[in-house]
Amino acid sequence: MTSGYSGEMTSHQQFRDDSPDEVPVRGFVHGQLDSDKDCLVLTHGAGSNCNAPLLVTLSDAFCASGWTVLRCDLAFRQLRPHGPPRGSAERDQQGLRSAVATMRRRTSGRVFLGGHSYGGRQASMLAADQPELVDRLLLLSYPLHPPQRPAELRTGHYPRLQIPALFVHGARDGFGSIDEMTAALKLIPAPTELLPVTSAGHELLTKQNRDQLPKIVVEAFRTFAYNPPAIASQR
DSSP, X not given: OOXXXXXXXXXXEEEEEOOTTSOOEEEEEESOSSBSSOXXXXXXXXXXXXXXXXXXXXXXXXXXXXXXXXXXXXXXXHHOSSSOOOSOHHHHHHHHHHHHHHHHHHBOSOEEEEEETHHHHHHHHHHHHOTTSOSOEEEESOOOSOTTOTTSOOOTTGGGOOSOEEEEEETTOTTOOHHHHHHHGGGOSSOEEEEEETTOOTTOOOTTTTTTHHHHHHHHHHHHHHSOOOGGGGO
């Protein structure tokens, strides 16, 4: 298994899967299909799509480290090129389940699931209901609560989350402070780890950190994926 991150751009190809009785899968694959490599399924936030700079940059980085990556559009984005989700959370989760199933058919390694903001929230909710679905979660800028409304926590499913999860969070994120995230993660019974990103907001990727952030996230998640912290260490 290859390790490390070279910082080089990697090639990718458009991907689609219209398997019967499943939500269609649309996106781009970085790396090899039909291989024994581990795979990361990565999706976007509510106002974006799978071509978001953060997703493209991280997909290149994980691919360069030896993984296959599928960055995919959520179901709502496949139907509407612009605008926020509208009552489509269940179908968005079904779409992520389809994406994971597709990658399990096309790779023999482990499969991980991740997403930015809304996409990460849907990934975590799906994983809470189906703990056998994936091996680890990568949650980028988890939207803990709406900006300036800290009482409206989006943590109802946290006590049911059994899959180890790495949270990557900007220190200036208006959807939840580092202290708020630290407190919220205590609700999760599975191993978790919080990776703060200094001088970053909800977008995570900035002009100042675009060279270093991919390396940091890849190395942190690789370590977490193969050696997650013990539950006791986070209490």
